[in-house]
Amino acid sequence: MAAPADTTRRSDAARKARRSERAPSGGWRTIAAKELADHLGSVRFVVLLLVIGVAAVVPMYFISSDISGSAPALAGQPALFLALFVVGSKTVGGVTTVAFAALLVPLVGIAFGFDGINSERSQGTLSRLLAQPVHRDDVVNGKFVAGIAVIALMLGALVAVTAGLGIIRLGIIPSPEELARVVAWLLSTILYASFWLAFALLLSVVIRGAASAALVGFGTWLGLILFGAFLLPLAANALFPPNTTGTANDYFASTTAQQVFLRISPATLYQDIVTALLNPATKSVLGVGNLGQYVSSQEQLPSLLSLDQSILVVWPQIVALVAMTTAMFAGAYVLFLRQEVRA
């Protein structure tokens, strides 16, 4: 502890301040509230809401009329309500609501994070903010929480609207199980958006210019979507050459390597999760890994899984996506704590 002389010199005010120091600052709540208000009033919120709204509602509209047109044939079909999300109408080129969401959700995540820290810096508000009695982590935490909140709000509203539209047009009432699956899908979508939000926050810490951070973020998103699906298997092929002449197990080993490589990409992980959650018939999102699995998959009777079973199928993917999000956030957090306040 400090020297006695030092201690006696402390004023009462200082002692009082020390006491209150021990109480949690709660500054992140204030920061999150302010950031959320900023997001909700921002132009980008309105634009994204419109874009994603159109992207979600249009496929839903067409597929629901397709389905209701062939309603008699489909009567008694299990999980019809979920088909609204995962089946695409030919009128709009077979695009599904889910596919649109998968494409656009990263955009939302990046849009609410890319200027998180660097705009405070360039505005000259960062040093003023940090001179207030808040911890430095409160700033990152508050911004992350506000980002997730606005994303959840936006996606939740859109899912509610599209589901409601589907119910009205289809005239069927979804079973609780189906509703639970839609909610699970919504949650996993929010998780996926959080990954991109954390990634964008990381960029906003590392890259001083908001515009360059946005470019890098959107570039990564595009690159992953356009090239990820064929570059990653390519890399896997180079490292584990496909083996068509060896035993069946050799063949399965090389395809497994490809699948593992594909799952480096959060987009693939999210795809897996969505497939399992919205299609109760999905028993496995991975191809078979060995001969034994292949045989047993052939012997299975077609049946529907319950929601918890579906979640179990993609549990590794969910954990991996959470881990990736955490890693991105931790990176942003640590780098921000170590950064000089001054530009």
Added chain:
Amino acid sequence: MNARPREAAPPSVPDEAGRAIDGGGAEDAAVAGETGAALAVADADTDADALAADEPAGADAAVPAAERPRPRRRKTVTELLADVPPDAVIVTRRLTKQYGDFTAVDRLNLTIRRGEVFGLLGPNGAGKTTTVLMLLGLTEPTKGVVRVVGLDPSREPLAVKRQVGYLPDNVGFYGGLTGRENLRYTAKLNGIRRSEAEPWIDELLHEVRLDDAGDKKAEQYSRGMRQRLGIADALVKRPSVLILDEPTIAIDPSGVEELLLLLRRLVAERSLTVLLSSHILGQVQGLCDRVGFFAAGRMVAAGPLDELAGGADRTVELEVGIEGLPSEIDPVAMAVPGVTSVAPHERDERLRIVTASSDVAAPLATALAGANLTLVHLRRRGTDLLELYRRYVPEAVDGRTG
């Protein structure tokens, strides 16, 4: 935040351990200034290395004992703070900040007492902002001790920040919010209840003359308005200490005057302790009780301004200009008692520099009038900070390289 063991002296830097300058002895500049010494030039080299580790045992075995530097030992925090007066609000002892090889702040000793207005003066890049950031706990010191309101800012940043109002260099506000909303946000971050904050914000906006502009978006504010809002912002938490980094920068002269008036009034009304940094010397001289000259990371001189001005030599230099030939001044001026020399001005050929052992402005003016010469320019040099600055700063730079 980043906690650091409080008592442990940071690791030594090889370069420092090798320097052979004796420790002990010298008074800290700022403290000496307070205790009434006419002029205290901070001597950073003496006493400098006490925070460095003991020298390696065999390192200078070959050097004769008499020439060997006295073995140094680490000073504890207690020892470093032993001379701090009880009403000191801001204290730094051997405060050092290094960025790689670059030393931004070099063994700074500073003592600011309650109710004092201290001006930290120096050119851009002298380490003023780095010092301020260390006082707020926004940057970790490499070495040395900091106490603000009796607390260590790197250990208890929140407690310090609760009591210190800060106007950053180049202050900015959220452009989408009004001035009032910006202040409200600061109040909220300080845990001030809304009912309590509202009248206080009104009062502050009135005080900085932004009553009408308070509900305009901050992005429409002029530079001067932003600066004034920044001062209101620093006062929202009702601080006991105010740290202003370049408060007058980029404001037009009338704005500066207004700002200084405001500050003077606030300091008087609220008995604040103020540390302000500036590189524009003349602007803050009326406001500060004491000033410290900062150059290349070191405090080269500190004390009350008039003592600094009178310190080194008491000669007075007058710039004199008349209608007609400047050389006509020479005989008249030389006849005035106390004048030691008259020389042409370095830059302006219409002027003469009259050097005297005391202020001869009045007798000189009378003498010139008596000789039927019309005085058009008379200015005393050496009293404004620029001259002082010229006096101290080159020394600092030489001392550093030499």
